[in-house]
Amino acid sequence: MKFKNWILVVCSMLASVVLVACQSGTDSSQSAVDAIKQKGKLVVATSPDYAPFEFQALVDGKNQVVGADIDMAQAIADELGVKLEISSMSFDNVLTSLQTGKADLAIAGISATDERKEVFDFSIPYYENKMSFLVRKADLDKYKDLSSLASANIAAQKGTVPETMVKEQLPNAQLTSLTNMGEAVNELQAGKVDAVHMDEPVALSYAGKNSDLVVASVNLTMKDGEANAVAIKKNQSDLKAVVDKVIQKLKDDGTYQTYLEKAAKLTEVEQ
Ligand code: ARG
Numbered sequence: 001m002k003f004k005n006w007i008l009v010v011c012s013m014l015a016s017v018v019l020v021a022c023q024s025g026t027d028s029s030q031s032a033v034d035a036i037k038q039k040g041k042l043v044v045a046t047s048p049d050y051a052p053f054e055f056q057a058l059v060d061g062k063n064q065v066v067g068a069d070i071d072m073a074q075a076i077a078d079e080l081g082v083k084l085e086i087s088s089m090s091f092d093n094v095l096t097s098l099q100t101g102k103a104d105l106a107i108a109g110i111s112a113t114d115e116r117k118e119v120f121d122f123s124i125p126y127y128e129n130k131m132s133f134l135v136r137k138a139d140l141d142k143y144k145d146l147s148s149l150a151s152a153n154i155a156a157q158k159g160t161v162p163e164t165m166v167k168e169q170l171p172n173a174q175l176t177s178l179t180n181m182g183e184a185v186n187e188l189q190a191g192k193v194d195a196v197h198m199d200e201p202v203a204l205s206y207a208g209k210n211s212d213l214v215v216a217s218v219n220l221t222m223k224d225g226e227a228n229a230v231a232i233k234k235n236q237s238d239l240k241a242v243v244d245k246v247i248q249k250l251k252d253d254g255t256y257q258t259y260l261e262k263a264a265k266l267t268e269v270e271q
Pocket of ligand 1: 048111159
């Protein structure tokens with residue numbers, strides 16, 4: 001090979017080394033955890049209208065965002081060695097805040113659906129449940145089967161799985177989509193809607209707090225594998241590994257269960 005050609009070969013080899021080095025420097029899958037550590041805080045997006053998962057309660061004289069999901073978020077922040085910052089918003093903005101980079105994680109009793117999995121990564125599931133209808137106590141006997149709900153006026157939270165389930169499985173019902181869960185429950189108490197569809201533990205929590213409300217005995221069919229999980233921006237495998245590790249431990253040693261029990265007690269001072 002001529003000397004000129006050798007130079008060419010060496011130059012192109014050098015160029016590819018530089019290219020690879022640059023690529024790994026911008027590879028987000030390597031840097032999510034580092035970026036959080038550098039910031040010194042983990043920003044978690046949530047919608048605090050969903051006791052026992054996340055809600056507002058008066059603690060030490062202050063209105064704070066509490067709940068089992070928030071304790072879990074704190075455990076993740078502790079594992080990362082950073083402070084936890086809770087960013088409250090309506091549920092229909094929670095997932096988008098990951099895309100815009102406003103939050104590092106979304107933890108809001110989020111069901112890991114196939115549709116959402118196309119856009120976001122999810123941790124291993126941390127809670128499995130079904131969806132339920134909250135109704136007025138006086139109507140308990142009225143709503144015993146799906147046909148009784150077929151043409152009812154049903155409220156659900158905007159952008160949620162319970163909302164989609166009503167659309168798909170009760171196409172003739174009148175659906176009232178509201179951004180805030182508390183508002184939907186108020187509408188129920190005021191007689192403006194007949195039922196509110198939501199995650200069962202949340203329905204039980206609202207029924208526990210309001211003697212005029214109960215959970216109906218009829219349920220829509222839930223798709224398999226839609227348990228609650230933490231949503232993470234795609235391609236942040238290092239962050240997902242930390243989240244999964246924390247969740248596995250909280251599940252294995254029963255800590256998540258104790259978080260739920262603590263949250264149930266806090267609903268007494270729910271705001
Ligand atoms: N599990 C349902 C979903 O993922 C509802 C979640 C609503 N969460 C809330 N914090 N309001 O669509």
